[in-house]
Amino acid sequence: xxxxxxxxxxxxxxxxxxxxxxxxxxxxxxxxxxxxxxxxxxxxxxxxxxxxxxxxxxxxxxxxxxxxxxxxxxxxxxxxxxxxxxxxxxxxxxxxxxxxxxxxxxxxxxxxxxxxxxxxxxxxxxxxxxxxxxxxxxxxxxxxxxxxxxxxxxxxxxxxxxxxxxxxxxxxxxxxxxxxxxxxxxxxxxxxxxxxxxxxxxxxxxxxxxxxxxxxxxxxxxxxxxxxxxxxxxxxxxxxxxxxxxxxxxxxxxxxxxxxxxxxxxxxxxxxxxxxxxxxxxxxxxxxxxxxxxxxxxxxxxxxxxxxxxxxxxxxxxxxxxxxxxxxxxxxxxxxxxxxxxxxxxxxxxxxxx
Numbered sequence: 001x002x003x004x005x006x007x008x009x010x011x012x013x014x015x016x017x018x019x020x021x022x023x024x025x026x027x028x029x030x031x032x033x034x035x036x037x038x039x040x041x042x043x044x045x046x047x048x049x050x051x052x053x054x055x056x057x058x059x060x061x062x063x064x065x066x067x068x069x070x071x072x073x074x075x076x077x078x079x080x081x082x083x084x085x086x087x088x089x090x091x092x093x094x095x096x097x098x099x100x101x102x103x104x105x106x107x108x109x110x111x112x113x114x115x116x117x118x119x120x121x122x123x124x125x126x127x128x129x130x131x132x133x134x135x136x137x138x139x140x141x142x143x144x145x146x147x148x149x150x151x152x153x154x155x156x157x158x159x160x161x162x163x164x165x166x167x168x169x170x171x172x173x174x175x176x177x178x179x180x181x182x183x184x185x186x187x188x189x190x191x192x193x194x195x196x197x198x199x200x201x202x203x204x205x206x207x208x209x210x211x212x213x214x215x216x217x218x219x220x221x222x223x224x225x226x227x228x229x230x231x232x233x234x235x236x237x238x239x240x241x242x243x244x245x246x247x248x249x250x251x252x253x254x255x256x257x258x259x260x261x262x263x264x265x266x267x268x269x270x271x272x273x274x275x276x277x278x279x280x281x282x283x284x285x286x287x288x289x290x291x292x293x294x295x296x297x298x299x300x301x302x303x304x305x306x307x308x309x310x311x312x313x314x315x316x317x318x319x320x321x322x323x324x325x326x327x328x329x330x331x332x333x334x335x336x337x338x339x340x341x342x343x344x345x346x347x348x349x350x351x352x353x354x
Contacts, residue, residue: 002029063220149225165289177326198225
């Protein structure tokens with residue numbers, strides 16, 4: 001059970017009563033997610049809400065501002081009900097406990113297969129609307145830590161991967177050659193059009209399911225960028241377990257929808273998508289290394305084996321336009337590296353965390 005400090009609990013109660021006109025009857029902290037924010041569900045006589053506390057003011061401002069903008073655009077994101085004066089605590093709409101990840105865990109042949117396919121199609125059709133319609137008139141001054149997913153942002157991600165994953169698993173690499181490839185790779189990525197909203201973490205845990213309809217959370221890291229990054233986040237979500245056939249169908253569906261906004265998007269996707277899959281995989285592995293191998297968070301550790309399966313598929317099936325020989329060699333060797341295999345064997349000794 002996650003404890004809620006008394007001053008935070010008191011502020012949550014005050015915000016809830018001020019908004020609802022009801023006394024809170026129950027307050028319970030929600031399980032930790034991939035962030036350091038504190039989430040709690042508050043229930044009164046007739047109303048319930050999710051309360052959030054986080055000390056990063058800029059990130060809170062981004063989430064609150066983006067949420068209000070997206071709701072005005074008709075996108076199903078949480079309504080913001082009330083905020084503390086310092087904006088470190090706020091109340092948001094409660095979408096319940098069921099997310100897309102939960103649906104995707106059912107094996108093929110289960111009664112939920114039709115729902116799984118239906119929801120995936122709905123989600124992939126919503127994504128271009130978020131990226132294109134959500135982009136219009138969005139106040140990117142709120143974006144944090146950068147307004148654009150530019151070369152600097154990309155290099156941060158690649159170094160995150162190098163220091164929090166590659167060096168931890170001790171796979172050998174030529175440091176200078178890898179650094180040269182990082183710059184070549186990010187120069188190519190940065191040449192992609194950046195005129196859409198990049199959600200940044202568009203994966204199954206951040207897509208809630210209410211009344212068989214998707215709702216979207218955790219977009220506070222969003223900024224301007226190339227939309228293929230978000231599609232890569234969804235299709236290559238490590239533990240989601242999408243098959244190559246599912247990925248192909250969803251990719252083609254996405255191209256049709258985003259092409260309806262502008263016919264130039266599908267050819268741009270064809271050119272850049274494999275490279276954005278690769279950088280997304282590296283960013284995720286950096287997170288799995290930091291939160292899993294360093295902080296020993298089980299959920300992140302257990303994402304590493306399926307991430308290696310995904311990475312192996314990517315390096316076997318995609319070709320990169322930029323010449324990145326050392327980076328490509330490292331990524332191709334990584335799933336088969338003895339040190340990596342030992343880490344995976346150790347992770348698999350432990351039962352799956354639900």
